[in-house]
Amino acid sequence: MxxxxxxxxxxxxxxxxxxxxxxxxxxxxxxxxxxxxxxxxxxxxxxxxxxxxxxxxxxxxxxxxxxGPAALEVAFRFQAESPIVASFHDQLVQVSRWSGLTVHLARLMDTSVVYLDKVNPIDGLRTNSVIGGVNPAHVTGVGKALLAATLDEKDDRLLKGSRALEARTEHSITNLAELAYELELTRERGFAVDREESEVGVMCVAVAVEVVTGEFLGLSATGPSPQVIAIGIENLGSALLSAGMAAPYSRPAGRER
Structure with missing residues (x-):
């Protein structure tokens, strides 16, 4: 050549x-x-x-x-170095050390979430998620938090235009009416909950955060269901909202909107 x-x-x-x-x-x-x-x-x-x-x-x-995944990984590894994304890292560390859970920062891409940063607990379960990895939004706490913040309550055109809702476990949401109800609950309480919808035995609590560019990012805390229940989903939701408010480039959504 x-x-x-x-x-x-x-x-x-x-x-x-x-x-x-x-x-x-x-x-x-x-x-x-x-x-x-x-x-x-x-x-x-x-x-x-x-x-x-x-x-x-x-x-x-x-x-x-x-x-493909290689292109997305390159793109989001680059984005992970941005000042806005980097500004959340210390907050992720604090929530992970306090809770003993894996804490993620993610963004919405159509009807999927892409992970921008991740902090593993010092001890305990470590999830198999990776920075640059992609998951369907409807089966993850952080995805539902971002969908609730991004979509108007009466605007489900994005979801109607997506493929059929994929089931990851027997607890996954697979129809739009149930998802719309879940997003409404998320808006009311200010945080989303994944009740073993992505992986059996694993729960997640998440919030959406608006940054100065107008984009929404999501913070989530993930771990074994008994550990999440013992900490309390309300306590985790409050901790994540506080972490979001502490990041210099953010304005939390949900309760603060």
């Missing part, structure tokens, strides 16, 4: 990343080819190479291409 061909290949891959970054619902091979002006056969080779390195993902039922 000549240097010119190598540069051309890199340029095409970068154009695909930019294009898919602006189209979260994904695009077909034909749509990508038309948008870039590159033939379908050439674009298929580009996408195959990117797919092999997890920079793009192809949805099974629709065959549409979307940003």
């Amino acid at each position: 000549t240097k010119s061909e190598s540069h051309q290949g890199v340029d095409r891959a970068l154009r695909v990343l930019t294009l898919l970054g602006d189209n979260a619902a994904g695009m077909s091979l034909g749509e990508i080819a038309v948008a870039t002006g590159i033939s379908k056969s050439t674009m298929h080779r580009v996408l195959s190479a990117m797919k092999s390195r997890d920079f793009v993902h192809q949805d099974g039922p629709s065959s549409r291409y979307m940003l």
